[in-house]
Amino acid sequence: MKAISSSFTVNLRRAVFNTTAIRAFASDVKRLDVKDSDIQRSHKKRSNEDPLNSIKPHMRSGILSVVEKDSSGFPSYLILKETSPLLSQAMIDIKNKKRRQQNSSILLEGKRLIQDALNAGVKPKQIFFSQKRVLENLCLPEELRDLPAKSTIFYKAPYKMIQLFSETETSQGIMGIFETPTIDHRARKNTFPITVICDNIREPGNLGAVLRTVTAVGASQVILMKGCTHLWGDKVLRAGCGAHFRMKIISDVSWNFLENIKGQVCLADNNYVSNNSNIDEDTNVNVFRKTAPIELPIAPYYEIDYCKTTPLILIIGGETHGLSDECYEFAKSRKGIRVNIPLENGIESLNSATAVGILCFEAKKQMLNLVKSGDEVDKIEQVY
Numbered sequence: 001m002k003a004i005s006s007s008f009t010v011n012l013r014r015a016v017f018n019t020t021a022i023r024a025f026a027s028d029v030k031r032l033d034v035k036d037s038d039i040q041r042s043h044k045k046r047s048n049e050d051p052l053n054s055i056k057p058h059m060r061s062g063i064l065s066v067v068e069k070d071s072s073g074f075p076s077y078l079i080l081k082e083t084s085p086l087l088s089q090a091m092i093d094i095k096n097k098k099r100r101q102q103n104s105s106i107l108l109e110g111k112r113l114i115q116d117a118l119n120a121g122v123k124p125k126q127i128f129f130s131q132k133r134v135l136e137n138l139c140l141p142e143e144l145r146d147l148p149a150k151s152t153i154f155y156k157a158p159y160k161m162i163q164l165f166s167e168t169e170t171s172q173g174i175m176g177i178f179e180t181p182t183i184d185h186r187a188r189k190n191t192f193p194i195t196v197i198c199d200n201i202r203e204p205g206n207l208g209a210v211l212r213t214v215t216a217v218g219a220s221q222v223i224l225m226k227g228c229t230h231l232w233g234d235k236v237l238r239a240g241c242g243a244h245f246r247m248k249i250i251s252d253v254s255w256n257f258l259e260n261i262k263g264q265v266c267l268a269d270n271n272y273v274s275n276n277s278n279i280d281e282d283t284n285v286n287v288f289r290k291t292a293p294i295e296l297p298i299a300p301y302y303e304i305d306y307c308k309t310t311p312l313i314l315i316i317g318g319e320t321h322g323l324s325d326e327c328y329e330f331a332k333s334r335k336g337i338r339v340n341i342p343l344e345n346g347i348e349s350l351n352s353a354t355a356v357g358i359l360c361f362e363a364k365k366q367m368l369n370l371v372k373s374g375d376e377v378d379k380i381e382q383v384y
């Protein structure tokens with residue numbers, strides 16, 4: 001009951017904050033910076049035939065002006081009034097988990113991420129930008145440049161308005177709402193035979209960082225078990241820095257789905273203390289860690305042969321609960337091993353992304369050495 005009422009209070013506070021912030025914003029922005037040549041161009045047009053008439057009536061009131069596409073290839077766009085509810089409504093919808101899932105939408109902030117999504121063929125629904133030059137720097141597909149004003153997805157909004165909804169300290173002045181991509185299940189070429197399984201990674205920033213690292217290593221796929229945070233959440237997308245559009249990722253997987261997966265199972269496990277110095281004298285309990293629920297062999301990461309049987313299946317745990325009991329059972333059934341990165345100075349564990357980075361790059365080093373030496377190249381059949 002206490003938990004429910006405290007989450008209710010937090011939500012209420014957020015709602016009050018949002019409304020207050022939007023109101024404050026509306027009264028704060030006195031004037032929209034609309035003195036660019038495009039508007040003059042659009043005003044000239046309006047006197048003959050008002051392009052606003054081509055816009056759906058329910059949207060018309062929030063739109064200051066319509067700018068038709070020009071000969072330089074700049075697409076048509078709508079200029080939002082300073083008090084237009086269009087952006088705020090879009091943001092309220094996307095930040096509400098239920099509505100976001102119903103609409104099957106994701107929010108992308110910043111030029112780089114939006115470009116990555118466009119390059120991967122992800123479909124944009126609305127793109128809000130503050131300055132023409134921000135959009136000019138994007139490489140847009142032809143079909144978006146050619147959209148008529150009445151079905152354009154581009155909206156020019158005041159920077160302050162975009163910043164208000166931005167999750168970053170200083171917004172780049174561009175935000176896009178895209179369709180949630182249907183994940184590309186095709187195997188990618190030139191990958192190392194490494195599958196990373198994320199078990200219980202609940203913190204969005206951590207999941208994003210893991211995806212970024214695994215993609216940078218060049219692993220072949222990432223599997224997210226049920227219980228991990230939502231793959232397409234805003235923070236995961238931001239921390240992933242484009243990994244979502246470059247890596248084969250399968251999400252919401254249950255352990256029985258993995259029955260047929262082949263390879264050498266390694267658990268990244270910090271549940272290991274090499275001597276008794278951390279045992280509480282009174283309780284005789286290891287004060288650092290719970291012990292592993294199932295006994296499995298354990299070794300420091302630099303003593304393991306990651307190429308013994310490929311592909312390597314590396315399982316990495318989350319921030320609070322670490323590795324789950326199901327994951328130990330899975331490893332036991334596959335004669336897996338626990339891999340530990342020895343730590344100094346009383347540090348209990350690394351965060352998931354750092355641990356996955358150390359282990360994946362070590363495995364990659366061994367795989368590259370194997371290829372260089374010409375030994376058993378067939379084992380690393382997918383490597384460059």
Ligand SMILES: C[S@@+](CC[C@H](N)C(=O)[O-])C[C@H]1O[C@@H](n2cnc3c(N)ncnc32)[C@H](O)[C@@H]1O
Nearest residue numbers: 268269270316317320322340341349350352355
């Ligand atoms: C922050 S740690 C989890 C700590 C968690 N509170 C626990 O009790 O296990 C996140 C994950 O990173 C990996 N990890 C962290 N430090 C590690 C280490 N020293 N050796 C191997 N894996 C490690 C493990 O998979 C771990 O579950």
